[in-house]
Ligand SMILES: Nc1ncnc2c1ncn2[C@@H]1O[C@H](COP(=O)(O)OP(=O)(O)O)[C@@H](O)[C@H]1O
């Protein structure tokens with residue numbers, strides 16, 4: 001029997017998404033999600049089965065995933081399993097392609113924890129647990145940063161002293177690369193073109209959020225930087241701020257570096273502005289006239305618009321802008337507000353098309369618009385599975 005199944009673990013800062021995919025026919029044998037890890041009521045959703053209860057950390061979450069798979073006879077001991085694919089958020093300068101994890105690779109991923117403190121530890125836990133359960137199986141890391149390694153040096157560099165930057169590997173890496181790669185290709189497909197023929201702005205708007213400019217299938221700029229903190233306004237992260245805010249908080253407010261880190265990563269963004277990080281809740285409150293929610297929505301959309309403008313300039317010619325991830329795929333008000341007012345630049349959204357709910361890639365711009373506006377569901381797990389399968393089969 002040839003092993004054709006890939007288990008994909010996508011560990012986020014507070015969730016684990018997973019899929020078991022049979023690459024022989026593309027069938028999804030299991031799909032699930034553990035969310036609100038570390039909160040009082042975590043939720044495990046495995047296909048149609050749903051349970052809730054406390055899941056204190058990623059280790060417990062991954063053990064719950066293994067149990068769910070076991071219950072269905074699809075556990076890690078299955079001989080049909082070819083490999084486990086792990087989303088790893090930060091790959092630094094070294095990892096530009098999917099990589100089989102050995103002790104030395106794991107050490108390097110660990111060394112990158114300071115630049116992805118919310119993510120790499122969870123990814124490492126996933127690798128450790130899967131490896132302990134099936135030591136003989138290839139564990140393959142697929143890096144969020146990989147797709148962005150094509151950025152030109154002038155987009156990747158910060159304008160700070162070169163020696164200092166180089167000594168500490170300070171540069172813009174970019175994240176969500178698996179999603180930006182997948183969605184930019186799917187957008188080309190939706191337009192009936194090859195990736196090489198089109199320039200696309202991808203807006204990955206989940207809990208973490210980032211934009212990218214993709215020219216002919218190649219990433220030329222992205223909004224996240226050294227860490228996943230830069231750029232767009234996110235659920236709990238500030239995105240772009242004047243770096244002097246940090247000095248000010250230290251010198252004038254007397255905060256420690258760790259406190260400032262926590263403030264900007266976990267208590268800012270939509271949560272900081274209005275107390276809610278779920279866009280559904282923010283929009284509901286804003287519609288009811290809640291001032292804080294209206295302001296938070298305004299700040300979120302204003303930042304998004306600025307990046308659409310910036311990447312229109314970077315690309316020169318834009319064929320499509322694609323909305324993806326939790327907010328991008330589901331929030332018609334965000335899409336409408338972000339594109340509204342950009343008609344002179346060739347962007348427009350058709351209200352009826354925008355209000356359609358669907359899991360399929362689709363256009364939401366009117367025929368006359370010069371630039372296609374699209375909603376393209378991301379599929380990081382499928383993209384990871386394909387990259388992993390290509391590697392282990394080779
Ligand atoms: N129906 C919806 N309408 C608006 N926003 C939604 C909807 N469903 C999910 N979201 C938003 O998507 C976010 C999660 O997106 P997701 O891509 O799953 O994020 P992550 O992978 O970072 O956990 C939620 O926090 C919420 O703000």
Ligand SMILES: CC(=O)OP(=O)(O)O
Pocket residue numbers: 011012013089119144175176206207208209228
């Ligand atoms: C890199 C990043 O921000 O990932 P996520 O959106 O899963 O938190």
Ligand SMILES: [Mg+2]
Pocket residue numbers: 012206207325
């Ligand atoms: Mg995500």
